[in-house]
Amino acid sequence: MVDKEIEKSLTDFLLDIDCLQELSKWSDKFNIFDVLKASRNEIRHSNMLAWLLDANENHGLGDNYTKHFFQNLIQNSDIEENIFKFMLMDFYSFSVYREWKNIDIMLLSEEEKVVVVIENKIGSHEHDNQLVRYEHIINSEYPDYKKIFIYLTPDGEEPSSDNWIVFTYERAVEILAKLSTSIDLLPDIRLLINNYIDVIRRDVVEDKELVDICNKIYNKHKKALDLIYEYRFDKGQYSEVIKNVLEEYASKRLITFDNSKRMNAYIRFYTPNMTQFLPDLSQSNGSWNDAHVYAYEFAVRKNSIRLGFVFALKNIPESTQGNIQKIIQIIKPGDSKEAKKWRIIKSWQYPVEDSEEGISDLRETIQKALKDALKWEDDLFKKLGNKK
Secondary structure (H helix, E strand, O other): OOOHHHHHHHHHHHHOHHHHHHHHHHHOOOOHHHHOOOOOOHHHHHHHHHHHHOOOOOOOOOOHHHHHHHHHHHHOOOOOOOHHHHHOOOHHHOEEEEEEOOEEEEEEEOOOOEEEEEEEOOOOOOOOOHHHHHHHHHHHHOOOOEEEEEEEEOOOOOOOOOOEEEEEHHHHHHHHHHHHHHOOOOHHHHHHHHHHHHHHHHHHOOOHHHHHHHHHHHHHOHHHHHHHHHOOOOHHHHHHHHHHHHHHHHHOOOOEOOOOOOOOOEEEEEOHHHHHHOOOOOOOOOOOOOOOOEEEEEEEEOOEEEEEEEEEOOOOOHHHHHHHHHHHHHHOOOOOOOOOOEEEEEEEEEEOOOOHHHHHHHHHHHHHHHHHHHHHHHHHHHHHHHOO
């Protein structure tokens, strides 16, 4: 039963729903990064920045963004570098790399003998001494190069190593905004860049006008908005990360995964060894209206991810039923439970924090889940090999 005070708070908020109209300047405007649920996704921002910083890319900015980015960097840091000499470098000679040895963005010019490393942080913080590790990697790989290490954050967070230069998203987007108005860009490129500028100003750096309006609305309807926030839940961000990791594992032929299939509640994948042991049906008339006899499936729950190993039990041929029973007797000896359509025989549960930090750490959680499942399967087949 709903508390009377809470009910009144929600009612007052609904009756005053026009107060949200002040947010329409930010909320009603189409933004491609909202559609892709990438407004605070570190990986997507790194991809976008790498694209903008690559003078050879098709954005139409040429080397203008790269040149102004580094001009701003040098002018506002203690780099002992002749700015005139630095700005005469050929920025078209730089190759831009993503996730090279886990480094977010790396710019490398063999011609100029310069390497630039950018560590990008939005929803997470530095961990595992990673900045010093990246320094060691670069110093080892490029001992004779001029090296610039940049720590890019929304608010100028201090890095753990003095060798890194602090750079903020506010400065990065100011440079882009000035350039976008002075260069003739193709309409679709201009839309993308303007969307990016808007989403940075709205979701990454602090927009004072937006903050003031939100605070005014929140202070007026605090109880109702706290309740709405408590019960909010968006599966989309979780599912996107899960699918991305599964695609990577599939590219290494460790699993099979078809992202083209529509998946709502569950995200399913398969393994070569298990599919050989439990082959597909000759027709797509199984429990899930496809030919699969089993699946590993991720299910997204509030504050957790569940990975299960599931049998699809509809229209199973006798030979396959025998193999299913062999697995059941190893996992659950003496079990005689009957199920008509499907049955979860093994599951793993992983807590996920419902926050930007939790989303950022989700990738590692999914990787751990896959490693757990593949190890479990290896152990299972060892036992099946010994089973007479």
